[in-house]
Amino acid sequence: MLKKILSPQTCAKCRVCCVFDRSDIWEIPVISDELKSKLSGKAEFVERDGVCTFAMPFKDGEELVSCPMLTGSGCALGDDKPFDCKVWPFRVMRLDKSTVGITVSPVCEHISSLPLSTLCEFLQEGLAEEMFDKARLCPEIIKPYQEGYPILRIKNM
Ligand code: SF4
Numbered sequence: 188m189l190k191k192i193l194s195p196q197t198c199a200k201c202r203v204c205c206v207f208d209r210s211d212i213w214e215i216p217v218i219s220d221e222l223k224s225k226l227s228g229k230a231e232f233v234e235r236d237g238v239c240t241f242a243m244p245f246k247d248g249e250e251l252v253s254c255p256m257l258t259g260s261g262c263a264l265g266d267d268k269p270f271d272c273k274v275w276p277f278r279v280m281r282l283d284k285s286t287v288g289i290t291v292s293p294v295c296e297h298i299s300s301l302p303l304s305t306l307c308e309f310l311q312e313g314l315a316e317e318m319f320d321k322a323r324l325c326p327e328i329i330k331p332y333q334e335g336y337p338i339l340r341i342k343n344m
Contacts (some may be wrong), residue, residue: 188273190319192309197297198261204275205257206219208249211313215240215254216269217327225267230255238327261323270321271328274314277339280332287322287329287344289315290336316342 207215218239223232231242243252256263270282271278276292276299291306293299298306310318319342322329 188314189267189277192305193295193297201296202245202257204292205241205254205262205270206251207243208251209245210249212243212245213333214271215243216271217325218269219325222264222267222269246334249333270325274318277310277314277318278330279318279328279334280330280336280338282314282332282338282341285343287319288332288338288340288342289340290332290338293335293337303337303339319344 204214212235214233218226218232218241220239223239232239233242234240241255243254245252256261256268262268264272276295278290278292279287280290282288289310291298291303322344
């Protein structure tokens with residue numbers, strides 16, 4: 188979905204979006220019922236704030252934990268990866284009771300190096316509407332707003 192601005196090769200060298208610490212538990216991808224069924228017996232899941240995600244074995248410290256689907260050659264899920272992963276570093280975030288926005292994570296070094304105008308133009312080519320449509324259908328993908336995340340598009344929802 189992001190190939191025009193983020194090549195698979197660039198992603199393969201990084202993988203920062205597939206590794207989590209306790210402070211970014213909210214970023215662990217939302218798992219749909221369909222994907223959960225497909226992965227039955229291959230991964231463990233937990234409900235967090237009413238949303239299904241991968242169970243991650245965090246201990247007491249600030250250690251980094253890889254997503255259980257991360258392999259030496261990248262994500263084992265290929266095209267089946269969760270919507271959250273397909274669109275990262277873009278996110279739909281709740282800005283207030285009636286407004287959501289598409290934001291971009293500053294954690295992705297490559298995307299963050301691009302001008303915000305380039306990202307806005309890219310979103311306008313179709314991804315923004317796709318993300319808002321998905322958020323309407325699956326509001327569980329809407330994240331709480333995170334300080335420091337530039338807001339690129341907003342919508343009443
Ligand atoms: S599902 Fe795949 S792309 Fe998503 S965090 Fe896990 S390894 Fe990364």
